[in-house]
Amino acid sequence: MPLYLTEDQAMLRDSAREFMAAEGAIAKQLRHWRDRNCKDGFGHGLWKQFGEMGFTGILVDEADGGLGLGNVEAGIVLEEIGRNLTPSPFLITAVAVVEALRGSPLRERWLPGILSGDTVAALAVDEGPKHRPEAVAMQADRSGNGFRLTGRKQFVVQGASADFLVVAAKAAEGLTLFAVEKDANGLAIEGVRLADSSIGARIDFEGVEVDADAVIGEVGQGEAILRRVLAAGRAGAASEMVGLGSAAMDMTVDYLKQRKQFGRLIGEFQALQHRSAHLYSELEIARSATLKAQQLLDEGSEEAEAMVSVAKAKAGRTSTLAVQEGVQMHGGIGMTDEYDIGLYMKRDRVLNELFGDANYHADKLARLNGY
Incomplete structure (x- = not known):
């Protein structure tokens, strides 16, 4: 494909640029929430506006109520987010987590809230000082009809604000992904302000019990x-x-x-x-x-x-x-x-x-x- 945007993509860029410059500007968002020491680091009102603009549904299939577009279109919105330093859950929730839920029955539980801008999600993968997804050590042990998660995650962006977490852990069958709700017993979340004033989290999983329905995809196929x-x-x-x-x-x-x-x-x-x-x-x-x-x-x-x-x-x-x-x-x-x-x-x-x-x-x- 040629390395330029189609007419429809250019229209999306213009719309996103106008919206971010007006509603996501540094003084209106980043400085505003930073100077108030906001525990989330972003505005939930703006996230709702993302939903109203349809941005939250860019990667969501049309059958699930989204726009059914692709990574190019998500990138167009993200470039404007970067241009304005707009603090939002878009990258993690509407891109990474939506991709995780693709084809999973769990999308019926979580996608409506993401589409409306009411739900925030986080991706819990990293465990050490550097990004090393191939070195995941968190354990997922069989417990009843589900699993018990034990271990620690860090650099979980928006982890302290998330309604649920997509967690990578090792079961006996291999790497498995789980959707863990924020109020699960044994979950200890510590919010940490990052260099750019956004909020990450260190999360301890102290024997967190999840049932088999929390598995994203198949056990061992994560x-x-x-x-x-x-x-x-x-x-x-x-x-x-x-x-x-x-x-x-x-x-x-x-x-x-x-x-x-x-x-x-x-x-x-x-x-x-x-x-x-x-x-x-x-x-x-x-x-x-x-x-x-x-x-x-x-x-x-x-x-x-x-x-x-x-x-x-x-x-x-x-x-x-x-x-x-x-x-x-x-x-x-x-x-x-x-x-x-x-x-x-x-x-x-x-x-x-x-x-x-x-x-x-x-x-x-x-x-x-x-x-």
Whole structure:
């Protein structure tokens, strides 16, 4: 497929851009909830508006009341979320968790709330300091007609606000995914404020009992589902980082056109022009890699997994370049809270770690190619 948006996708982009700029702006959302020390880190009213706009149903099949679109369309919304640093459960709930529920009877229980913007979900996979889904150690032991979950998860984004968790654990038959409700006995959730003011969670599972109906898919067959979930999440995070990097670049270029030094606009200095041009080209490459990854996911291509890792690594390194160049070109004020550029740097750090950083995906790509 060509690496540009169709007419319908361009209309979605325009709609999402207008909505996020008006309702999801930094002053109206991120700063508002951060300065009030909000326990959720996002506004539930905005999440309801996401539902009214139809954004929450982008990946939900039409038969289940959604729009029946794909990862490309989800990425369009996420790029605008990244551009405005809009705090919301969209990436985890409406992309990763919706992908987990695809084809499961549990979708009848949870999708209506997600579609309306009333339900928030979280993905509990990571257990160590880095993203290593292949190293899941949480135990799922048979207990009666269900399972007993024992272990600990961390870096669970929106875990303290979630109505339910999608949890990866090891049963005797192999990796299995479970839908665990927030009020389950033995569940201890500790909310933790992340660098970008969003809220993650550390969660202890102290013998949490779930019945067999909580299993997503088949017992021991969770690896294939988790691979699909992580691919959607990684591609979505890449889109958000492309939007973040683009906004940081635009903000910096505007500053270069206004700031004077030695009687001249600093944007006239050739060295800064070269650095800005280089950043622009890197962002376009990252955007193209991300779009290609999402197109391959929507096609069900065998090449999708590798391209998703390319996109996540490239978008991560490029967004980091964008915020670092932005802060440096702003000078000392770039490190003050008064200017938004520093907020982009903080969000970049969290998104880079979410679903694996550039080094993780470079290694993954090498292994996929036999190295």
